[in-house]
Every structure is written in structure tokens, then in C-alpha cells.
Amino acid sequence: MPARKNPARKIVAPRPVLQAVMAALGALVTLAAVVIVVWEAMQPAAPPALSARIVDVQSTAAGHVATVEVRNDGRDTAAGVDIEGVLGDQTATATLDYVPGRGRAKAYLRFDSDPSRAAVSVKGWSAP
Numbered sequence: 587m588p589a590r591k592n593p594a595r596k597i598v599a600p601r602p603v604l605q606a607v608m609a610a611l612g613a614l615v616t617l618a619a620v621v622i623v624v625w626e627a628m629q630p631a632a633p634p635a636l637s638a639r640i641v642d643v644q645s646t647a648a649g650h651v652a653t654v655e656v657r658n659d660g661r662d663t664a665a666g667v668d669i670e671g672v673l674g675d676q677t678a679t680a681t682l683d684y685v686p687g688r689g690r691a692k693a694y695l696r697f698d699s700d701p702s703r704a705a706v707s708v709k710g711w712s713a714p
Contacts (some may be wrong), residue, residue: 587637588712592708610652613687616705618696631661631662632660632661632662632687633645633660633662634658634660634662634664634685634687634711635658635659635660636656636657636658636660636664636667636685636708636711637656637657637659637708638654638655638656638657638693638706638708639654639655639657639689639706640652640653640654640655640701640702640704640706640713641653641654641673641692643700643701643702644648645696645700646679648696649696649698649699650680650696650697650698650699651691651694651695651696651697652671652694652695652697652702652704652706653692653693653694653695653700654669654671654680654692654693654694654706655690655691655692656669656682656685656686656690656691656692656693656708657685657689657690658686658687658688658689658690659688660688661687661688662687662713663684663686663687663714664680664684664685664711664712664713664714665683665684665701665711665712665713665714666682666683666684666710666711666712667681667682667684667691667708667711668680668681668708668709668711669681669682669693669695669706669707669708669709670703670704670707670709671695671697671704671705672704672705672706673697673699673701673703673704673705674699676697676698676699678695678696678697678701678704679695680693680694680695681693684714685711685712
């Protein structure tokens with residue numbers, strides 16, 4: 587009796603190499619994203635550590651404008667950051683919406699005279 591072929595049996599072609607490589611790459615990227623999210627979630631909180639300094643002064647028709655760089659060395663973001671500059675009897679203030687953790691932001695303070703020697707400081711902030 588001759589051998590009969592099984593009609594339900596299919597011949598499976600081998601996967602193309604590129605498809606296997608891209609699947610492995612996708613799995614690696616997904617695993618890396620999960621590891622980063624878990625790592626960040628496990629890190630302890632580090633409150634904002636804010637400092638301010640004048641990085642540039644420009645003369646304008648309205649007076650002198652000091653560019654103030656606010657630096658956050660903490661991991662947490664600071665919102666509503668209040669900056670104050672004092673030059674003699676003149677005080678200038680500005681508020682930044684936020685300064686990201688381990689980031690920087692710029693504010694601008696206007697003075698009547700050259701503010702190169704003005705004292706700038708961060709007066710306060712809130713949690714976002």
C-alpha cells in the first residue's frame with residue numbers, strides 16, 4: 587500500500603533573518619525602557635537644591651537687564667521659583683514656572699543701573 591500524504595501538514599518556511607533581528611531589537615528596547623522606569627522609581631527623593639547667579643548684563647532703553655541662571659542640583663522639580671535681585675536700594679523680582687531636576691532655567695531682572703554686582707537669590711518655590 588502506498589504512503590499517503592497528510593493534507594493537514596503544512597510546510598513552514600524559515601523566518602527571515604531580518605525579522606528575527608528586528609524582533610530581538612524590539613525586545614531589547616522594551617526591556618531597557620522597563621529597567622529605566624523601575625530604576626528611577628526606586629531612587630530616593632532628592633529635594634530641589636536651587637542656586638542663582640547673574641550670567642549676562644545688557645543695556646536697554648528701559649535700563650539694564652540681568653540674565654539670571656537658576657540651577658537645580660536636586661532630582662526633584664521646583665515649581666513657582668521666586669528669584670530676587672538686590673542692587674543698593676533697588677529690588678527686582680521674577681518667578682519661573684518651574685526648574686527641572688538636575689536642570690537650569692533663565693530669568694531676567696531689570697535694574698536702573700548696572701547690575702553686575704547685584705546680589706541674586708532664590709527666595710522660595712513649591713512642589714509641582
